[in-house]
Amino acid sequence: MAPAQVRVRVPAKVNAQLAVGAARPDGFHDLANVFLAVGLYDEITVTHADELRVTCSGPDAGEVPLDTTNLAARAALALAERHGIEPRVHIHIAKDIPVAGGMAGGSADGAGALLACDTLWSLGSSRDELLAICAELGSDVPFSLIGGAALGTGRGERLTPLGVGGEFHWVFAVADGGLSTPTVFREFDRLAEDTDVPLPVADPALLEALRTGDTVALAGALANDLQPAALALRPSLADTLAAGTAAGALAALVSGSGPTTAFLAKDPASAARIAETLLASGTCRTARVATAPAPGATVVPQDSTT
Ligand code: C5P
Numbered sequence: 001m002a003p004a005q006v007r008v009r010v011p012a013k014v015n016a017q018l019a020v021g022a023a024r025p026d027g028f029h030d031l032a033n034v035f036l037a038v039g040l041y042d043e044i045t046v047t048h049a050d051e052l053r054v055t056c057s058g059p060d061a062g063e064v065p066l067d068t069t070n071l072a073a074r075a076a077l078a079l080a081e082r083h084g085i086e087p088r089v090h091i092h093i094a095k096d097i098p099v100a101g102g103m104a105g106g107s108a109d110g111a112g113a114l115l116a117c118d119t120l121w122s123l124g125s126s127r128d129e130l131l132a133i134c135a136e137l138g139s140d141v142p143f144s145l146i147g148g149a150a151l152g153t154g155r156g157e158r159l160t161p162l163g164v165g166g167e168f169h170w171v172f173a174v175a176d177g178g179l180s181t182p183t184v185f186r187e188f189d190r191l192a193e194d195t196d197v198p199l200p201v202a203d204p205a206l207l208e209a210l211r212t213g214d215t216v217a218l219a220g221a222l223a224n225d226l227q228p229a230a231l232a233l234r235p236s237l238a239d240t241l242a243a244g245t246a247a248g249a250l251a252a253l254v255s256g257s258g259p260t261t262a263f264l265a266k267d268p269a270s271a272a273r274i275a276e277t278l279l280a281s282g283t284c285r286t287a288r289v290a291t292a293p294a295p296g297a298t299v300v301p302q303d304s305t306t
């Protein structure tokens with residue numbers, strides 16, 4: 001029997017490595033993007049409705065667009081169009097992932113809504129069909145669907161799943177306001193002007209650290225080529241990075257295009273201390289602890305309250 005309502009849980013991501021190449025003729029950048037899904041989740045609930053409608057709840061709900069610029073709405077439209085059906089659905093986003101923070105919250109909602117609508121409409125699309133729609137929606141959306149860890153090449157949408165041999169403990173410092181991804185990439189281009197930008201390649205030491213679950217080795221290999229651009233646009237992030245490092249983080253970096261900053265901790269107790277210190281430092285709006293890897297978009301069983 002077709003369900004009356006479907007709920008999907010979908011994780012945030014951090015980039016363990018974000019190697020960025022020169023701008024391509026289409027304006028995108030080739031990447032070597034090592035995605036790691038982390039245990040901060042948005043929940044997407046879809047129900048039948050007279051027409052497409054998006055609502056959002058959560059502390060930052062006011063910053064989330066509810067029109068067809070929202071990737072969740074675009075996912076429903078793309079799936080409906082592909083199957084020649086009307087997108088008569090109410091999409092509710094319970095938002096816990098920082099908005100415009102470099103943690104792929106918008107992409108998560110796109111992937112979550114796609115899986116939720118496919119289930120609600122009993123379409124039974126294959127994973128490859130869903131991944132193809134995800135890639136049309138945005139560079140980070142396919143990873144939100146699969147979760148875990150993966151190397152993204154091309155503009156980040158071509159994924160190779162990676163093995164992860166342990167659990168990693170992260171702290172995320174959420175800044176006031178967002179940073180626009182295109183603006184950060186444009187700043188990257190400006191900073192790279194008149195330089196030879198090398199081809200982006202995944203760092204073998206980083207992949208090995210993930211594979212073996214070696215936190216110290218991972219800390220030594222974390223890298224984000226967008227960090228100088230994010231810091232140029234938001235110099236105060238340097239204070240946040242310094243506060244987390246002083247609190248005992250093994251490594252500190254900007255998450256994706258920022259302005260969320262990410263800190264790798266040696267264990268859960270250290271992560272809790274770093275989060276407390278970051279909050280008290282006044283250099284961020286809030287600090288969140290999360291473990292990685294986390295599973296990708298997952299339908300929550302109907303009778304589950306978690
Ligand atoms: O793919 P997505 O819509 O998420 O990308 C948002 C913007 O980020 C793009 O319009 C582009 O400016 C920039 N981008 C890029 N290279 C990538 C991914 C994103 O320049 N590989």
